[in-house]
Amino acid sequence: MKINLKNGIDQLLFGMKQKDVIAIYGKPDRDYKDEDDNVIYAYNKLKMRLTFYVEEDFKLGYIVASSAELSLFGHKIINIKITEVKKDLAAKGITKFTQEEFDTFENYFNEENWIIFQTEFDEVVKFEIGAIINQKDEFDWKFPVKK
Template identity: 40%
Template structure:
């Protein structure tokens, strides 16, 4: 499964509808509304270790993906369970705008330009979060 910043992961592209994801993966193991935003509906797939967030206020388009699948790669290099320093400096070496936030038990590395978040515990990447890029304050870039 290949990570494609600003586009999606594998066959899953920003702007897809829930029916498109269901056609590829089947019925989700869990469906729930985001506690902080009632306009976000999340489909969770346990076996694939993927979560898809659909923006209800944007015609139900896929706008955010979280992945903890150990088969995730970027440019052919493994990401999940890899040392976070290697992922930041070597795998994503072309991204320079990382902001680090330490929460004691885990650390996040955020690239706002790529709308990419790397979460790490014990100095290993545990999951990746990827969002649809933003054109401006009012528009997403659905590509």
């Protein structure tokens, strides 16, 4: 599954509605609301959790994924050493990361692309990507709105 920076993962585009996602991947294995009343879809086979923001008319705005099939710029990222992933990213000009540690996990956050690589024992175990917020402080939705 290809990660498309600033856009989504695979066929998922930020701004899709729940019905658009179901049309592609079918019904989720689980759906529930988080503490903010956002709708969450979980797809076991895809190893993805999708967040549809309540305050944005339930548009897809955040994806958490841990599939071994995830790739960025043609390189797999899950179960790969973070040093290798960062080396591949540096070749594409992505070098700024904020690092945060908790227990055995570390998060590497790149704000420009709104991505997080979560590692445990120096290997990437989870990837998160969020919709970009533009200069007007609004979400930069990628899915075309049907009129």
